[in-house]
Amino acid sequence: MLFDAVVIGAGQSGLATAYHLQQRGLRFVMLETGARPVGSWPQHYDSLRLFSPARYAALPGLPFPGDPEHYPTRDEVAAYLEAYARQFHFPVLTGANVSxxxxxGAAFRVLTDDGRTVESRAVVAATGTFRKPRTPDVPGRPNFQGRTLHSLEYRNAPPFHGERVVVVGAGNSAVQIAVELAQVARVTLAVRTPVPFFPQRPLGWDVHDWITWLRVDQWPLGWLGRLPSPRTVFDPGVYRAAFHEGRLDQRRMFSRFTARGVVWTTGTEEAVDSVIFATGYRTNxxxxxxxxxxxxxGxxxxxxxxxxxxxxLYYVGLSGQRAFASATLRGAAPDAALVVRHLASHLRAAGRRAAAGTGPHGLR
Known part of the structure; x- marks a missing residue:
């Protein structure tokens, strides 16, 4: 069967794309690596919470359950995405890792690791960046006898009890993990530039209320090219306090590893048990x-x-793809709507060319 579109990935971006494809009556199928249509959410660390209220986490056609003011957990988001796919009966093939x-010519063949082949007139790559961790090349790392891992591998704090831990990174995940670990370990957050904190609820309103009112998250970036989202940590009132109270500290990124630890930019060598890189991901x-x-x-x-x-060929879920909200739950639907509009136009044009007996550039 020749589909109108195949969507690679059934996380938030893929599901939002599926909704808009379905609304246009297009024939499509979704290919998901995992066992459930929930994307990467189950692989995140246990204590992860969204830093935006639930009302901003909904995809089109289905409200996010519970109090719209609460901040959903990792498991709540995964459950919502699975319910979303079930609500709209999306054709999802799980365990289908695209190779x-x-x-x-005028179509695509999409191959999976287990030998399946899907043919389609268009492809939407909605696999985002998760599963390809980005780790900086720090001198001496192969000689370090302690433990190094990416935040992708971090689950919770107990395994680090009593350790000396360095968390590398300046984003929300790095700060959340560092503050959590500080309850059981001695922790330093290693950064290249100081972490910019911003109150989660200035003047009683969540920062996303202000962003929505000003439409900052929907400012178009396409004419500038693809840009990364700003590195600001929204603080619900506990992160900055943890640093100020001395439960953990923040230092400039260390210069190199040694066998037993790290060397700080001051030249001081310190023994370290574990280093966690919360340094983001590469495009997957x-x-x-x-x-x-x-x-x-790549x-x-x-x-x-x-x-x-x-x-x-189209993409949904790239950071900075269209606006600052791209690659987030709240940005998935607008990005998907725009992409599906272009995709539908492409299919109509291809159909007209086929009926006229011309090639993709109008040549017989």
Missing amino acids: QVLPT LDYLWGTGALDAR EPVQRLGRSLTVPG
Whole structure:
């Protein structure tokens, strides 16, 4: 069967895309690596909470359950996404890890690790960045005899009880993990620049209320290219206090590892048990190598989620893809709506060319 579209990934971005494809009556299928249509959420650390209220976590057509003012947990988000896929009866194939996408003229063949093949007139890559951790190349790391891991592998604090721990990173995850670990360990947050904290509820309103009112998160970035989201940590009143009370400290990133620990920029060597890199992720698009869709760094050549080099290929879930809200729960639906609008237009144009007997550029 030739589908109108195949969506790779059934996390928040893929599900939002599926909703808009379904609304347009397009034939599509979703391919999800995991066992459930919940994306990467179950793999995050146990205590993760959204830093935006539940009312901003809903995808189109289904409100997020519970008090709209509460901050959902990791498991609540996963349960919501699974219920969302069930509510709309999306055609999701789980356990389908995509290994390769092959353009075949006016269509695509999508191959999975277990030997399945899906043919489609368009492809939406909605795999985001999770599962490909980014770790800085720090001198001496191979000689370090302690434990190093990425935040992808971190689950909870008890295994680090009594340890000397360094958490590397300056984003929300780095701060959340560091503050949690400070309850059971001696912790330093290692940063290249100081963490910019901002109150979670200035003047009694959640910061996302202000952002929505000012429409900051929807400012278009497409004309500037793909940009990263700003590195600001929204503080519900506990993070900055933890540093001020001395429960953990913040230092400039260490210069190198030693066998027993790290060397700080002051030249001081300190013994360390564990180093956790909360340093983000790389774009997870290896299945597109060889298509001409990626640049030399593996980043997609795209604008507003539309491939500039491979007709019929689209993206949802890239950070800074369209606006500052891109790659978040609240940004998934607007990004998906725009992409599906372009995709539907592409399919109509391709249909007209086929009926006229012309090629993709109007040539007989």
